[in-house]
Amino acid sequence: MTNSLQRRPHQDGRHTPNLWPVWLVAPGALLLVGAAAFGLYHGAELLLSSESTEKKPVGVQDVIKTTVTVLTLIGAVLAALYAYRKQLLEEGTSHRADSTQLTERYAKAAEQLGHDQAAVRLAGVYAMARLADDWPEQRQVGVDVLCAYLRMPYETDTTAPSFRHGEREVRLTIIRTIRNHLQDPSARTTWCGLDLDFTGATFDGGDFSGSTYSGGRISFRGSTFCGGEVDFRGSTYSGGEVDFGSSTYSGGEVDFGSSTYSGGAVDFSSSTFCGGEVYFSSSTYSGGAVDFSSSTYSGGEVYFNHSTYSGSDVTFDHSTYSGGEVTFGGSTYSGGEVFFGGSAYSSGEVTFGGSTYSGSKVSFDRSTYSGSKVLFGRSTYSGSKVSFDRSTYSGGEVSFDHSTYSGGEVTFDHSTYSGGTVGFEHLRIQAAAAIQWGPFPAIPVNHP
Template identity: 40%
Template sequence: MPDARELRLWQVGRALTAAFVAAIVVAGGVFYGLVVVLDFRGIDKSAKLDANTLFDLVKLSFGVVAGAGALVALIVAYRRQRVDEAGAHREATRLHTERFTAAVEQLGSDSPAVCLGGVHALAGLADDAPDGALRQTCIDVLCAYLQLPFGPDPGDGRADQEEHHRYLALRKVRHTILRLIGDHYRRPAGTYRSWQGCDLDLSDVTVDCDMNFSGAVFSGATVSFSRATFSHGHVYFADATFSGGEVYFIGAAFSGGNVSFNGATFSGGATFFGGATFSGGEVDFTSAVFSGGDVIFFDAEFSGGTVNFDEATGRPPRLLLDALGTPVPASVVLPPAWTLPDA
């Protein structure tokens, strides 16, 4: 869709012609209205043109000319304003592109400290982006960095101490990105520094730190944690609202840490837990509200950890009971109503 600030102006001749025609139509309408309101019966054709009448006609002529000149000046001023606004937008886009290039170069640096500077620079660019497409590009680059291969800790032995420190520094960069994403998604949509409504692709990413989406609203965008691994830390979706768009946890592995959907509301859109494995840690859906939308647990596996749906309301998510099987694993807590035959 074209940018709303893209410059679209008629040619001067067409603009002036349209403006004059509109002015004549308006003036004619006003004149006709006055005639009707004042109840004029006709014009006395026998009256002679005296000096006062001639002077009034001259003043009227000058008034018409002055009005036409003012109309032309108004059109020219409008066009100049539009051209200035378009130029300012192009300049802002150019400066943003230059800053974006420099930030990406920082993010690709071999120095973890420089990378960290690039992370904050890209997050700031996303906040200041003159349009949504540029903001989405910054977010995509941060997500792509998280999806890059990241090896295990080489250990902190004397021989590997330098590599161990480098590993910790690069992990700090990744944790900073995850923290910034959570912080920006918790801000109400439409406010400064809010990324709600933007797509977020954290597929195949390992989430091993605290990440907070509490109170976030997921609507009108695609958010993917497909094949992500939740292994440590706390990830909060508490009181979040899933009211539109699509959120994917397909193939996600909940193998450690705590993931909380406590008090979350699923009222629209689609949330997929297909093929997700719950083998460790704690996943908490306590007091979650399943009032609409599509929440699907097809082929999910529950083999360990704790999954708690206690006090959840609404109908059970689709295919959840099939995935749990009979009897329900002891590690899974369901509301009593969900275990009834007609649940």
């Protein structure tokens, strides 16, 4: 049951001021004014009587004059309050009109996005983006619509019956529009911090370069990158949650290079790299957590080379390298923890060579080398703790040749060697290095 004496409850989307009903306010105001007039009359009489220097009684006219003056002042204040209330009502009317107009724009843009002609859909993209900029309260809704469009089934085969001419340009325009709104988190119309859901989407091109992911939840989970060039270069991951997990990279070129991971959680786990070229090169991992665990590298080329690991926890555990070429070479591990443990190298070529281990904790524990060519050569171990413990070497080729051990700790404890080739040629070992050789013949200090 509704209490008629209470103010109207707040409603989402309502712009009318939250005011008391007039039938309740008006009598109350009259009573207050009457009480004020009565009090002022007697108060003025007492005041004037006490201030009178003569013993004559104060005249009624003087009392009335003083009372009227004060009531006039009160009336002016009440008139100002009424004018303010009227202004609030007019603003509410204006806001309702704006809301109605924005709702109509939303309906029109959504209708355009569903049109058969690509040119009309393009107009719908721009209309929805402009609406999201103009309507901060519902900005997330507009962004959700654009993301939902990219999640819809998309045929990339031009010979297929369901192929739609002009559809690729519409999708590239949506991606470009989103990217433009992720460049500056301080901009008035920024979309940084909003949720972006591309779950299960198909990408055959698109430019996300230079984007800033500083909040919200960004999901590319289960997406397929199958052709063209998808560009994430120079992006910054500084907060929130970004999920690329369980994605498939089967063709084209996908570039995450020169990116900065300084906060939040970024998930590439359980992904499949089976074709094309994927670049994570020259990236900086200085904070947060980045997860590449349980991924499969079975074809194509994947590059993590020349990256810097200085503070993040980065995980490549339990990955499978069964084909193609994967490169981590030329990287620097100077802080944080990086995990490659529990991985299986059964074919293809994986390169860790030319890297510098100067401060991180890096683990290759419990890995299996059964057929791949895995290169750790020409690396420098000067301060990190690098562990190859409990690994199995049963085939393929593993090379640590031409490396320098000048400090830190490197261990091969509890590992098993039963086949393949493991090379330690031309090593430079200083006394400051602590090396536990495990199943391999110990090499004495040979470099002062």
